[in-house]
Amino acid sequence: MTAIVGFGGYVPERVMTNEDWSKLVDTTDEWITSRTGIKERRFAADDESTLDLAAIAAERALKDAGLTADDIDEIIVATDTPEVYTPDTASFLQYRLGCRNIPTYDLGGSGCAGFVQGLDVARARIHFEPKRILVIGVELISRLINWEDRATSVLFGDAAGAVIMDSGSGRAEVLAVLAGTDGSKADILTLQTGGTRHPFTAEAAARGDHQRLDMNGREVFREAVRRMSGVVEDVLDQIGKRLEDVALIVPHQANLRIIDAVGKKLGASENQVYVNVDRYGNTGSASVPLALWEANEEGLIKEGDLVVLTAFGAGFHWAAAALQF
Numbered sequence: 001m002t003a004i005v006g007f008g009g010y011v012p013e014r015v016m017t018n019e020d021w022s023k024l025v026d027t028t029d030e031w032i033t034s035r036t037g038i039k040e041r042r043f044a045a046d047d048e049s050t051l052d053l054a055a056i057a058a059e060r061a062l063k064d065a066g067l068t069a070d071d072i073d074e075i076i077v078a079t080d081t082p083e084v085y086t087p088d089t090a091s092f093l094q095y096r097l098g099c100r101n102i103p104t105y106d107l108g109g110s111g112c113a114g115f116v117q118g119l120d121v122a123r124a125r126i127h128f129e130p131k132r133i134l135v136i137g138v139e140l141i142s143r144l145i146n147w148e149d150r151a152t153s154v155l156f157g158d159a160a161g162a163v164i165m166d167s168g169s170g171r172a173e174v175l176a177v178l179a180g181t182d183g184s185k186a187d188i189l190t191l192q193t194g195g196t197r198h199p200f201t202a203e204a205a206a207r208g209d210h211q212r213l214d215m216n217g218r219e220v221f222r223e224a225v226r227r228m229s230g231v232v233e234d235v236l237d238q239i240g241k242r243l244e245d246v247a248l249i250v251p252h253q254a255n256l257r258i259i260d261a262v263g264k265k266l267g268a269s270e271n272q273v274y275v276n277v278d279r280y281g282n283t284g285s286a287s288v289p290l291a292l293w294e295a296n297e298e299g300l301i302k303e304g305d306l307v308v309l310t311a312f313g314a315g316f317h318w319a320a321a322a323l324q325f
């Protein structure tokens with residue numbers, strides 16, 4: 001048996017509203033709200049980095065679990081906006097938290113599905129050998145995006161979310177995790193410069209390519225709805241449950257229209273689906289653990305509740321987890 005024994009989250013203090021964006025690029029609150037449901041997002045301060053966000057979320061999860069850094073046996077960090085190119089953000093986090101010389105890993109490049117994929121990896125690791133694993137989703141996307149590209153810049157925000165997984169029982173038993181990838185759609189959402197195909201050169205930097213997120217918004221939208229709803233149905237099938245048994249679905253918070261379409265496709269009622277995209281925008285791999293932490297803090301999840309997480313991300317990846325509180 002694998003369980004989540006602690007939850008944590010963190011959003012930076014700086015609030016960036018749609019109104020603020022409308023002063024920087026050719027956009028309006030009306031456009032952003034009607035297309036995405038986003039009203040505001042949080043941006044990290046200039047002196048904050050990915051590690052700072054991750055460390056606060058991790059410390060909150062440790063406190064929530066009644067544990068210390070010494071009790072953690074492994075760290076998995078899901079992020080597309082790492083502290084540095086190499087080594088992994090998780091190495092820095094291990095030292096910052098004051099953990100022992102435990103193994104650490106980053107799940108990089110999985111976009112917004114990274115955290116739920118991390119749960120899958122952690123669950124398998126714990127099954128193999130009982131241990132406590134800190135799993136984090138963290139993004140500092142505001143430092144990566146091209147602020148002048150209105151088609152992508154207004155969508156994102158910075159945040160971190162964390163859970164601690166353990167063998168045995170805990171606050172939420174992880175009943176099942178499912179994940180899938182369709183690599184034929186790897187090019188519908190990419191940031192290409194910096195890898196070996198398009199190395200980071202002075203010319204590329206001068207063109208701003210290092211911040212150019214290429215996104216086929218409509219295709220991402222279609223795939224997101226299809227995959228996030230499909231994987232919820234599959235995970236429920238696997239545990240022999242139906243939608244009526246689910247107290248709360250916690251979807252990746254990319255866009256309110258995507259969330260609504262997933263809920264509709266599944267036949268879920270409005271109060272069965274958690275939403276905080278209006279306050280934080282799309283926080284990438286931090287989105288699901290942040291929403292899970294907030295839903296918990298808001299008292300929306302009670303003992304006995306079945307909660308289903310569902311996410312999609314660049315790759316094209318999708319993943320879902322069923323949690324029995």
Ligand code: UT7
Pocket residue numbers: 026027028031032035036111112150151152154189215216217218220221224254255258282284313314
């Ligand atoms: O982890 C990343 C996941 N990515 C996503 O979740 C994105 C999924 N896709 C979407 O959410 C939607 O496709 C968007 C919100 C990105 C765009 O909505 P859309 O209804 O597909 O709009 P569109 O891209 O077809 O653009 C419609 C118009 C265009 O103008 P024209 O060509 O019709 O004159 C855009 O140039 O809206 C324009 N536009 C904007 N206008 C004002 C694009 N961005 C903006 C903006 N403000 N910020």
